[in-house]
Amino acid sequence: MNARPEPADRAGIGHETAFPDAAGHFGPYGGRFVAETLMEPLQELEAAYHKYLNDDDFLAELDDDLRHYVGRPSPLYLARRWSEQVGGAKIYLKREDLNHTGAHKVNNTVGQALLAKRMGKPRVIAETGAGQHGVASATVAARLGMSCCVYMGAEDIQRQSPNVFRMKLLGAEVRPVTSGSRTLKDALNEALRDWVANVDDTFYIIGTVAGPHPYPAMVRDFQSIIGRETRAQSLEREGRLPDALVACVGGGSNAIGMFYPFINDHDVALIGVEAAGEGVETGRHSAPLSAGTPGVLHGNRTYLMQDECGQIEETHSVSAGLDYPGVGPEHAWLKDSGRASYESVTDSEALDAFRRITRLEGIIPALESSHALAYAEKLARDMRRDQFIVVNLSGRGDKDIQTVAAIDGITL
Amino acid sequence: MGRIADRFAELAAAGRKGLITFITAGDPGVAETPALMHALVRGGADVIELGVPFSDPMADGEVIQRASERALAHGTSLDDVFAAVAAFRRDDASTPVVLMGYLNPVEHMGAERFAERAAEAGVDGVLIVDLPPEESAEVTPRLRAAGLDEIFLVAPNSPEARIRKVCAAASGFVYFVSVKGVTGSKSAVLEEIGARIELTRRFAGMPVGIGFGIRTPEAAAEAAGVADAVIVGSAIVEIIERGGTADAVADAVETFVTSLRSAIDARACAA
Numbered sequence: 001m002n003a004r005p006e007p008a009d010r011a012g013i014g015h016e017t018a019f020p021d022a023a024g025h026f027g028p029y030g031g032r033f034v035a036e037t038l039m040e041p042l043q044e045l046e047a048a049y050h051k052y053l054n055d056d057d058f059l060a061e062l063d064d065d066l067r068h069y070v071g072r073p074s075p076l077y078l079a080r081r082w083s084e085q086v087g088g089a090k091i092y093l094k095r096e097d098l099n100h101t102g103a104h105k106v107n108n109t110v111g112q113a114l115l116a117k118r119m120g121k122p123r124v125i126a127e128t129g130a131g132q133h134g135v136a137s138a139t140v141a142a143r144l145g146m147s148c149c150v151y152m153g154a155e156d157i158q159r160q161s162p163n164v165f166r167m168k169l170l171g172a173e174v175r176p177v178t179s180g181s182r183t184l185k186d187a188l189n190e191a192l193r194d195w196v197a198n199v200d201d202t203f204y205i206i207g208t209v210a211g212p213h214p215y216p217a218m219v220r221d222f223q224s225i226i227g228r229e230t231r232a233q234s235l236e237r238e239g240r241l242p243d244a245l246v247a248c249v250g251g252g253s254n255a256i257g258m259f260y261p262f263i264n265d266h267d268v269a270l271i272g273v274e275a276a277g278e279g280v281e282t283g284r285h286s287a288p289l290s291a292g293t294p295g296v297l298h299g300n301r302t303y304l305m306q307d308e309c310g311q312i313e314e315t316h317s318v319s320a321g322l323d324y325p326g327v328g329p330e331h332a333w334l335k336d337s338g339r340a341s342y343e344s345v346t347d348s349e350a351l352d353a354f355r356r357i358t359r360l361e362g363i364i365p366a367l368e369s370s371h372a373l374a375y376a377e378k379l380a381r382d383m384r385r386d387q388f389i390v391v392n393l394s395g396r397g398d399k400d401i402q403t404v405a406a407i408d409g410i411t412l
Numbered sequence: 413m414g415r416i417a418d419r420f421a422e423l424a425a426a427g428r429k430g431l432i433t434f435i436t437a438g439d440p441g442v443a444e445t446p447a448l449m450h451a452l453v454r455g456g457a458d459v460i461e462l463g464v465p466f467s468d469p470m471a472d473g474e475v476i477q478r479a480s481e482r483a484l485a486h487g488t489s490l491d492d493v494f495a496a497v498a499a500f501r502r503d504d505a506s507t508p509v510v511l512m513g514y515l516n517p518v519e520h521m522g523a524e525r526f527a528e529r530a531a532e533a534g535v536d537g538v539l540i541v542d543l544p545p546e547e548s549a550e551v552t553p554r555l556r557a558a559g560l561d562e563i564f565l566v567a568p569n570s571p572e573a574r575i576r577k578v579c580a581a582a583s584g585f586v587y588f589v590s591v592k593g594v595t596g597s598k599s600a601v602l603e604e605i606g607a608r609i610e611l612t613r614r615f616a617g618m619p620v621g622i623g624f625g626i627r628t629p630e631a632a633a634e635a636a637g638v639a640d641a642v643i644v645g646s647a648i649v650e651i652i653e654r655g656g657t658a659d660a661v662a663d664a665v666e667t668f669v670t671s672l673r674s675a676i677d678a679r680a681c682a683a
Contacts, residue, residue, distance in 0.1 A: 033542045033543060033544075035541050035565060035567075036570060037471075037565075037589060039570070040570060040574065180468065185468065189468050196471070196594055197597060198592075199569065199592060200592075296514075296515045296519060296542065297468060298468070299542070306516065309489045309517055309520065310516045311516075311517065312467040
């Protein structure tokens with residue numbers, strides 16, 4: 001029996017591990033590699049984050065928002081037909097796709113926006129790749145009456161036009177980023193530049209567990225509601241903890257949110273799935289943990305896709321949300337320490353899983369989440385029928401139907 | 413003493429303020445970089461900051477971002493940067509050269525090898541924009557061992573405790589960032605930051621240069637009134653970006669730097 005006592009069912013600060021240390025390091029990873037102008041704002045943010053994540057009023061407001069605005073807890077759904085077809089372990093889906101705005105991203109934006117409000121910042125900015133974090137940021141900004149500016153790579157604006165329109169409907173300004181590779185990493189650069197210039201009135205809502213300390217820990221803590229619920233729901237449904245958790249990893253926020261509350265449950269395998277794009281061997285992928293090397297980008301040390309001169313390489317994935325050359329530093333640490341393992345799945349494997357789950361379960365998953373689903377099939381197949389795994393269905397696929405249609409040669 | 417200290421000592425003895433000019437190595441091409449460095453010196457630069465191109469220059473504004481992209485488009489590497497400095501050194505033994513860039517290419521080469529090769533090429537100091545003193549425990553001893561100065565930034569929002577910490581870690585000179593923003597953005601408003609610059613000068617125990625958002629001879633002269641040196645980058649890189657023949661670009665750069673120099677010196681004489 002591997003069930004352990006429940007951690008307090010609230011957004012208390014990460015008590016599961018000693019990481020990060022006081023300077024934001026996860027072993028050799030993480031840290032705060034930024035220009036001097038950001039040091040003071042980051043210290044201010046860190047102080048506010050520590051204060052409010054131990055503040056009963058803040059936690060009550062956060063809990064109320066997650067319940068009544070986001071729609072938590074999200075269901076833990078047993079995918080019966082799919083499990084039967086796979087023919088191994090039972091597969092449960094943690095339905096983050098059912099959250100308001102359609103992905104796990106809103107767990108974090110609700111938290112950071114409440115923090116911004118407490119800190120007296122009337123303006124929020126965000127970077128976005130697939131547009132899910134941008135939409136989630138624009139959504140909470142609208143609700144709290146804050147102005148919102150979202151940086152998005154020009155390339156991504158093309159392939160995610162419905163989300164661009166959603167952000168605009170919500171009153172956000174969407175600024176196209178035309179520097180570098182015109183994708184998520186460049187949007188992050190541009191948002192950091194905006195923040196440097198406007199630190200007095202602006203709160204930067206980073207969407208993933210990357211960036212300088214305290215972002216990787218703070219975003220993890222806001223997202224760890226996913227794992228806490230999964231833990232409780234597993235005990236309720238199966239009377240024990242899952243044999244494995246599977247989640248896709250771009251920056252890694254849905255994965256760390258799922259994994260973190262299970263870190264000390266050593267019988268639960270933690271498996272992150274990166275985007276192998278056209279295949280890791282082709283070099284056209286987004287899988288730094290599988291095929292990258294450590295380096296420093298966007299304020300933290302982590303695994304990166306970089307060339308022989310230390311320049312950051314362009315990434316490739318059918319899913320804009322995984323198209324990022326770095327990964328959260330805690331994942332780098334979990335990989336090195338062996339507590340989590342990281343696999344990768346190609347575009348075509350993810351698309352196959354996307355179609356299969358849509359037909360078998362009546363759920364259209366995000367292309368990002370489809371990577372986790374594709375790996376879960378391989379994993380479950382070789383497991384016993386009395387075992388069970390949980391896949392984080394981190395987002396819904398409505399935003400991706402144009403991409404999939406285009407692959408099928410259909411114009412919508 | 414190294415070239416940086418020598419140069420500031422000469423300036424102090426002459427009662428002059430320093431002019432530090434920035435260009436990106438490899439922009440427009442690696443072959444042009446040494447000639448442009450000489451043009452900066454002919455125009456009156458006291459110290460040259462040479463940008464090491466990086467794919468993700470998050471502290472730089474559009475002008476220097478584009479310069480980095482141009483340099484990387486033809487594959488400018490750290491090897492090329494060292495070669496350019498070595499070529500410059502063949503004809504200029506005295507002007508200090510400071511490399512300014514981001515940590516990842518340095519770390520990728522290995523801090524020790526980077527420091528040794530930089531020193532060998534004739535580099536005098538290094539400013540790694542995204543490496544605050546807190547994170548520099550690995551890099552600092554390597555730079556020191558190679559005899560390189562390590563320049564750190566102080567920002568307009570750095571509290572006193574941080575200013576002390578940064579000044580204690582720095583050598584060569586302290587780089588005071590005059591605006592909250594990226595390079596080449598809005599213009600600095602000296603009244604707002606005067607007190608912070610004073611604090612920095614008090615704790616530094618070494619020269620303080622002021623840069624970011626200083627784009628014109630007038631602004632340079634004004635900034636020279638509150639610091640030991642003025643740092644100008646984007647305005648020069650813009651001239652290179654406009655293009656033309658190699659000679660024409662070098663001439664235009666020299667002319668602009670001369671105008672900065674004259675304005676700074678005229679102010680010093682008037683004061």
